[in-house]
Amino acid sequence: MAGTSNPTQIDGQLFEFLLRQGDNVLVLGHRTSEWCGVAPALEEDIALTNTALDLIGQTQLWLGYAGEVEGKGRSANDLAFLRDVYDFRNVLMLEVPNEDFGRTLMRQFLFDAFQVPWLTALCASSNQNVADIAAKSVKEAIYHLDRSTETVIALGDGTEESNARMQSALDYLWPYVGELFGEDDVDKAMHEAGVAPMPATLRGDWETTVNSTLSQACLTLPDSKFAHSGGRTGFRHTEHLGHMLATMQTLQRSYPGAAW
Amino acid sequence: MALASISEAQVWDWLEDVPDPEIPVISVVDLGVVRAVNVMDSNAVEVTVTPTYSGCPAMAVISMDIETALAKQGIKKISLKTQIAPAWTTDWLSEKGRARLESYGIAPPRAAGGPERCPRCKSEAVERVSQFGSTPCKAQWRCAECLEPFDYFKCI
Ligand SMILES: [Zn+2]
Numbered sequence: 197m198a199g200t201s202n203p204t205q206i207d208g209q210l211f212e213f214l215l216r217q218g219d220n221v222l223v224l225g226h227r228t229s230e231w232c233g234v235a236p237a238l239e240e241d242i243a244l245t246n247t248a249l250d251l252i253g254q255t256q257l258w259l260g261y262a263g264e265v266e267g268k269g270r271s272a273n274d275l276a277f278l279r280d281v282y283d284f285r286n287v288l289m290l291e292v293p294n295e296d297f298g299r300t301l302m303r304q305f306l307f308d309a310f311q312v313p314w315l316t317a318l319c320a321s322s323n324q325n326v327a328d329i330a331a332k333s334v335k336e337a338i339y340h341l342d343r344s345t346e347t348v349i350a351l352g353d354g355t356e357e358s359n360a361r362m363q364s365a366l367d368y369l370w371p372y373v374g375e376l377f378g379e380d381d382v383d384k385a386m387h388e389a390g391v392a393p394m395p396a397t398l399r400g401d402w403e404t405t406v407n408s409t410l411s412q413a414c415l416t417l418p419d420s421k422f423a424h425s426g427g428r429t430g431f432r433h434t435e436h437l438g439h440m441l442a443t444m445q446t447l448q449r450s451y452p453g454a455a456w
Numbered sequence: 457m458a459l460a461s462i463s464e465a466q467v468w469d470w471l472e473d474v475p476d477p478e479i480p481v482i483s484v485v486d487l488g489v490v491r492a493v494n495v496m497d498s499n500a501v502e503v504t505v506t507p508t509y510s511g512c513p514a515m516a517v518i519s520m521d522i523e524t525a526l527a528k529q530g531i532k533k534i535s536l537k538t539q540i541a542p543a544w545t546t547d548w549l550s551e552k553g554r555a556r557l558e559s560y561g562i563a564p565p566r567a568a569g570g571p572e573r574c575p576r577c578k579s580e581a582v583e584r585v586s587q588f589g590s591t592p593c594k595a596q597w598r599c600a601e602c603l604e605p606f607d608y609f610k611c612i
Contacts (some may be wrong), residue, residue, distance in 0.1 A: 240586075242589065253507070255511030343588075
């Protein structure tokens, strides 16, 4: 690719970047909301739905701005409810099923541990809208990380059963964490424009948080360096995302433009 | 009713009477979500609001309540602007608002990360039940003295 870029190209890449931010919180927000009414305890039910609410709120900010940048008149709702699987740009880790409470909280923790330093860095973005959305979101992310860290430690350092479930959640999710630190042309363009750091530069911070928490949780870090990819480029999602979208989008698909 | 002229202070006064829909003992001004009032002319007012939490479902109701309250005062053109920066912080809760929260049974936010005392019996022996509560801005705590559970306004 030639090193020169024109404004349209930058806008296109900024749009991609914004979809990645918005789709991450949208997909995790929807997954988390699946616990509404069925969580193991009332307090956890309330915590999960409040977390989902924060994530969906952040989605509105990211996708709202994405629609503005795209300039085709699409709203945050249009982007959330009227795109197909291959248009989504979330990392794969966030779309796999909840499975159980343990995996849900382990995933939340692995994501929160990334999101806190990531959003903190974005607060210094050269793009004022990105900086403002990050500053709003990071307060919520810090709160989420507090809770997911405590819960991962409590369950990991809990009973034999809860420890085994947390270890299996970690083993299952581990091959998906690498995608958080991916780098491609969009990342490079955002880095050059001062919009965002390269995600890979956050890996050290992330590992510090994760290693210390997992060791307090009596869990063993998997050895494997294998990393699935394809979510944040839209190249290859898991088979799970389509099922999730079928549920999430059914109303807007069946009754286009429905509002209340 | 047409008003000869209105001042910004007058509009702030009116907004002082608009209760927060989820915690009606404090006003939207006490909550700190009203960031600016701009009187364009005797018939047109612009109010800038900021959300507490990004997904707070009360924001739509708050906007509607502000419009209704100003319309009642005879303002014809009311525009509401939403701004997210600077991000809302519990530092913006007014002193009056904090006192009212406590007498209503909700412990006001503290930088230390937890309530100072039970809003009911004032005992300092309190413990956390959950980091989240009945609305995005609250957490659940319990008093070890009077044994009552209570809401704590989260500090962000
Ligand atoms: Zn008490």
